[in-house]
Amino acid sequence: MNPDQLVFLDRLDGPWTALLVYGVGGLLLCAHLAFALHRWLTHRRAAAQARLDESRPPKLTPGFTSLCGVVETDDERPAIRLTLWEEGMEWQHRGSWRHRWKERSRELETRPFTLLLPTGERIRVLLDERVIYVDALQIRLFTGTERERSAELSAGQQVRVDGVLLWNRSGRRTEGVYRGGTAPTSMVLRGGRTESLLIAVGGLSAGHEAWARWYGRAASLLGLTLALVQGVAYRSYHALQIAGVVVSADIVGQQVYTTASRHGGRVHYRLHARMQDEAGRAYGLSDEVPKPLWEEATRRTGALKSVPFLVVPSSPEIHQVGTRPALPRGPGLLGHAAALAALGTFWWLRRQATPWYEQRRVVERGSGSLTSSVLAQEAAQSVRRASATGPSASSQAPTVGSGSG
Incomplete structure (x- = not known):
């Protein structure tokens, strides 16, 4: 009697097992680990470059550039006002509340403003509907299952603006478009044909640092999962395949x-x-x-x-x-489950960590009811407002970093 012709209840065999072992638990986990390490290194470099860009003197040469300075508006109205209307849903799962906020619509109002550089020069910033605005959202209205959140770019805020620096087409200095001080130069900062204008309150380094920390932790957990799955759950299978x-x-x-x-x-x-x-x-x-x-x-x-x-x-x-060679059912199923769970958790947590300004349509999920989520965000807003009124409030605005994940 040939044992290979019989069905073993305690084993996983065949092409599907090889696919899960070498495909999902091997190549796919390795690919995710490599992706996480690549993004970790990319964001570390981007954070260092952002700190350098935000600390060195500005270079006013035509072309794509990054400038940091203080916002000056033409009147009392904010240069940017972004409003999000969101609908909420809450439910109970295993005795605990969960919630989800989903964007229903948004409205963006923009006005040109002047950027006061540390050198004392002023650059006119021209905005369009493609502008990428990086800031903290504040809750303005909450009605139980709906809420309104907004962010405003007002005079006095410290920002970083990435865009294309061009000479003013009129060739004249833009007099009378600012409140006090010296007239802006004959250069304007705007978005390019393919690059959108990016305005980040507080700069970009904090956002890249946050993503670098996230991807560093993700790479560690993916590496640990890969080692446990391949070195423990699939150990006997590999040994029999190679040296059996x-x-x-x-x-x-x-x-x-x-x-x-x-x-x-x-x-x-x-x-x-x-x-x-x-x-x-x-x-x-x-x-x-x-x-x-x-x-x-x-x-x-x-x-x-x-x-x-x-x-x-x-x-x-x-x-x-x-x-x-075949895979023992118990360790094999645990290995398959661990690999699939690690991959699913990676993308779910990455989606949760993505800030609102990097989402096409804002969706937020979390634990607790809708009311508790709003109270938690209001508490965080109070902390930011308290820190903004400290001794350094004149030079710093509430910082929400950027950097695409």
Whole structure:
């Protein structure tokens, strides 16, 4: 009787198993780990570059540039006002509340403003509907299942503006478009044909640093999952695939036992065998087998005397009945579940960590009810307002960093 022609209940075999082991648990996990490491390194470099750009003197040469300064508006109205209207939903799951806020619509109002540079020069900033605005959203209205949040760019705020610096087409200095001080230069900062104008309150370094920390933790967890899945759950499968040798082992005993299951109980049939290596050392082998093979081995007339085992010579404790390597069901299912859970969790947490200004349509999920989420955000707003009234409030605005994940 050929053991490879029988169905082993405690094993995972076939092309689907190889796909999960080498595809999902191998290549896909490695690809995610490489992606996380790449993004971690990219955001670390971007944070360092952002700090450098925001600390060095501005270069007023035509072309794409980054300028930092203080906002000066033409009147009392803000240069940018962004309003989001969101609808909420809450539900109970296993005794705890969950909620979701989803953007219903938004409105963006923009007006040109002047950017006062640290050198005292003023640059006119021209905005359009493509502007990318990076700031903290403040809750303005909450009605139970709906809320309104907004962000405003007002005079006195410290910002970083990334765009294309151009000479003013009129060739004249833009007099009378600011409140006090020296007239702006004949240069304007605006978005390019392919690059949108980006305005970040407080700069971009904090956002890149936050993403670098997130991807660093994600890479650590993905690397740990990869090591556990491949080095523990799939260890015997890899060893048998690489170094497994088929030997004929003499059957020396049989065993039958029952374990409890959801359907009452499961009967297990196990064979005990013995083999000798080339040096004459004897090793005991044992494995669970299908009932037909066990019956063939226990039959009095024409009983099966030996059975093929796949053994790793350097580690005889790694073995199984048959000639083709298979994955033990218990560790295999745990490994598959861990790999799939790690991949799903990575993208779910990444979606949760993505700030509103990097989302096409803002969606926020979390624990607690809708009311508790609003109260938590209002508490965070109070902390930001308190910090903004400190000694350094004149030079710093509430900082919400950017940097695409």
